[in-house]
Amino acid sequence: MTSPDLQHKVEQFLFREVRMLAEGRFEEWLDLFTEDTRYLMPIRETTATREDSERGEEFLPHVDDDKDFMRARVQRLRHHLAHAEQPPSRLRYFVSNIEVEDAEGGEKGDLDVRCNLLVYQSRLERTEKIFVGRREDRLRPEKDSFLIASRTVVLDQSLLPRSITIFF
Amino acid sequence: MLDIRMDELIRLDEGLISRRIFFDPEIYRAELDHVFARCWLYLGHESEIPNPGDYTTNYMGEDPVLIWRGMDGEIRAFLNSCRHRGMRVCRTDSGNAHQFACPFHGWTYGNSGELKTVPNFDDGYFGDLDKDSWGLHPVSRLASYGGFIFGNWDAGAESLDDYLGNLRWYLDIMIERSIGGIEVIPGQQRYSVDGNWKIASENFVGDSYHLTHSHGSCYGLPVRMLNPANAITYGRNKLTYYDIALDNGHGFTQFILTGERIEVERALAKEMGPEVVEYVEECYARLVSLSQAQADVYALPFGNVFPNFSINDFSALRPIGLYLWTPKGPGRIEVWQWGATDRDAPQAVKDVARIDFARGQATAGIFGPDDTENFEQVTQSTAGAVGQRLDFNYQLTLGGKAVEGFEDVPGHISNYISEENQRRFYRRYANLMDGGEGAHQTYEKPRLAAHG
Numbered sequence: 001m002t003s004p005d006l007q008h009k010v011e012q013f014l015f016r017e018v019r020m021l022a023e024g025r026f027e028e029w030l031d032l033f034t035e036d037t038r039y040l041m042p043i044r045e046t047t048a049t050r051e052d053s054e055r056g057e058e059f060l061p062h063v064d065d066d067k068d069f070m071r072a073r074v075q076r077l078r079h080h081l082a083h084a085e086q087p088p089s090r091l092r093y094f095v096s097n098i099e100v101e102d103a104e105g106g107e108k109g110d111l112d113v114r115c116n117l118l119v120y121q122s123r124l125e126r127t128e129k130i131f132v133g134r135r136e137d138r139l140r141p142e143k144d145s146f147l148i149a150s151r152t153v154v155l156d157q158s159l160l161p162r163s164i165t166i167f168f
Numbered sequence: 169m170l171d172i173r174m175d176e177l178i179r180l181d182e183g184l185i186s187r188r189i190f191f192d193p194e195i196y197r198a199e200l201d202h203v204f205a206r207c208w209l210y211l212g213h214e215s216e217i218p219n220p221g222d223y224t225t226n227y228m229g230e231d232p233v234l235i236w237r238g239m240d241g242e243i244r245a246f247l248n249s250c251r252h253r254g255m256r257v258c259r260t261d262s263g264n265a266h267q268f269a270c271p272f273h274g275w276t277y278g279n280s281g282e283l284k285t286v287p288n289f290d291d292g293y294f295g296d297l298d299k300d301s302w303g304l305h306p307v308s309r310l311a312s313y314g315g316f317i318f319g320n321w322d323a324g325a326e327s328l329d330d331y332l333g334n335l336r337w338y339l340d341i342m343i344e345r346s347i348g349g350i351e352v353i354p355g356q357q358r359y360s361v362d363g364n365w366k367i368a369s370e371n372f373v374g375d376s377y378h379l380t381h382s383h384g385s386c387y388g389l390p391v392r393m394l395n396p397a398n399a400i401t402y403g404r405n406k407l408t409y410y411d412i413a414l415d416n417g418h419g420f421t422q423f424i425l426t427g428e429r430i431e432v433e434r435a436l437a438k439e440m441g442p443e444v445v446e447y448v449e450e451c452y453a454r455l456v457s458l459s460q461a462q463a464d465v466y467a468l469p470f471g472n473v474f475p476n477f478s479i480n481d482f483s484a485l486r487p488i489g490l491y492l493w494t495p496k497g498p499g500r501i502e503v504w505q506w507g508a509t510d511r512d513a514p515q516a517v518k519d520v521a522r523i524d525f526a527r528g529q530a531t532a533g534i535f536g537p538d539d540t541e542n543f544e545q546v547t548q549s550t551a552g553a554v555g556q557r558l559d560f561n562y563q564l565t566l567g568g569k570a571v572e573g574f575e576d577v578p579g580h581i582s583n584y585i586s587e588e589n590q591r592r593f594y595r596r597y598a599n600l601m602d603g604g605e606g607a608h609q610t611y612e613k614p615r616l617a618a619h620g
């Protein structure tokens with residue numbers, strides 16, 4: 001069982017993290033990831049069985065990034081010609097159903113954290129899109145906080161409502 | 169019947185196109201008939217369904233289709249709709265099945281499309297229903313080119329080979345360069361765009377004009393997965409590019425015709441190891457045996473197969489990108505996209521292909537989203553009463569001369585950064601919509617044709 005203290009600490013970490021995203025503090029957000037992190041977003045397909053619908057390694061992903069490419073994305077977003085997010089979208093992140101457990105494998109003290117995620121994107125005058133899914137994070141204790149050693153974002157939509165210009 | 173003549177809305181001699189064609193719902197309905205029910209449309213690649221019973225699904229215009237390999241190994245395609253009351257027969261994206269039982273009342277179809285069993289056949293239909301005439305409705309024409317499967321609803325349409333025309337010379341480069349044949353990476357990215365399908369198609373058919381500005385945020389990034397022949401890794405303006413307009417409204421852009429593409433490729437291969445160097449030489453040798461002109465071209469870069477199938481192919485060391493802009497009304501596109509590689513490419517090439525694709529012209533890539541922002545806002549500009557009275561400007565290089573001196577290279581060659589390919593795309597579109605050249609007589613009930 002996770003102690004209420006640890007649960008609270010993880011929750012506060014996740015809440016602060018998504019607020020960085022909503023507020024466009026991407027450089028600060030990057031610092032939350034380990035140097036060898038991996039950020040994955042698989043595609044979803046409608047298949048006969050539940051397990052198959054979440055497409056794995058041999059399939060085309062939406063995102064499969066290392067830290068260097070995450071940095072490049074942030075650098076790009078800061079460029080004055082990155083017009084898909086300039087002016088910026090208004091974003092609201094909802095994180096819920098946070099489950100914390102000791103990681104299997106990994107380094108000592110690592111945690112496996114699952115949560116549900118709902119992101120509302122409002123853009124320009126009338127673009128409104130909602131992305132829904134879950135996240136699976138490997139958190140590594142760092143000073144009195146955490147670093148994200150890996151993240152998998154599994155959106156529920158097989159047809160995404162829009163191309164992706166934001167982070168999850 | 170609508171009294172609209174496309175040659176009044178699309179005035180290519182002046183380089184003007186009315187914004188109305190991107191918004192008007194009646195024009196859109198007519199497109200489904202005149203363009204999507206008459207042209208050869210991309211359905212998928214044979215490598216996605218290698219085994220008997222394998223199926224995949226797609227759309228032709230707004231009609232859902234099921235592409236299914238029969239027990240006899242033959243690929244067939246059908247309207248994905250039960251012949252009884254229209255229920256969607258196959259509701260998964262892909263898989264393997266020897267039959268589908270319709271979820272509604274249970275009519276069951278085998279994978280040659282035949283109606284096999286009907287509940288209450290004896291006591292309800294008195295054994296009298298002619299099962300042979302109630303199989304799944306087949307796509308009228310089905311053909312493959314180099315493993316790329318196309319379908320056509322028009323039984324009287326020209327052959328796929330004739331439809332592709334001189335584009336085949338270029339497709340042969342991409343196909344022949346693949347030693348083991350082109351293999352699609354499993355899975356597809358799908359997303360919606362609140363835009364008109366033609367804006368996406370014309371962006372690929374020849375719009376290299378937008379690259380510097382729309383994608384200007386990418387070229388300085390410290391990532392080496394990008395087109396080795398463009399500014400990012402090769403230095404700007406070192407190479408001379410061309411646009412080439414092809415038969416029937418097809419077109420590709422950013423060609424190198426003087427043979428430097430292989431030099432760029434060799435440089436990239438060297439960084440990837442001796443196995444890759446050897447591989448590139450083999451690819452090149454295959455093209456030389458096709459023709460020196462095709463070896464000089466070496467890659468397509470990017471373009472569009474009329475009406476809505478775009479391809480990018482920059483290098484044998486990077487994934488081929490396949491993009492389908494499926495219309496869902498005048499103001500909406502569903503984008504389906506795939507990556508592909510040579511089945512026999514070295515592991516070093518295959519290992520990076522799926523990631524390379526996802527990071528580039530893709531749903532969450534660094535190129536795709538800036539394009540879709542354009543597609544959406546351009547389409548919205550066509551909604552207003554005043555907006556609809558205005559034209560878009562397609563005058564870039566209007567009146568310019570075709571490039572000469574490349575006799576072995578088919579198509580109409582323009583200097584790089586032109587709108588000639590786009591003008592020819594819309595000429596083909598206008599012809600089809602007006603029931604003119606390229607529109608077949610077998611087609612019934614043209615809605616817009618004022619003559620013929």
Ligand code: FES
Nearest residue numbers: 250252253270273
């Ligand atoms: S709709 Fe398919 S059996 Fe009735």
Ligand SMILES: [Fe+2]
Nearest residue numbers: 378382535539
């Ligand atoms: Fe683009």
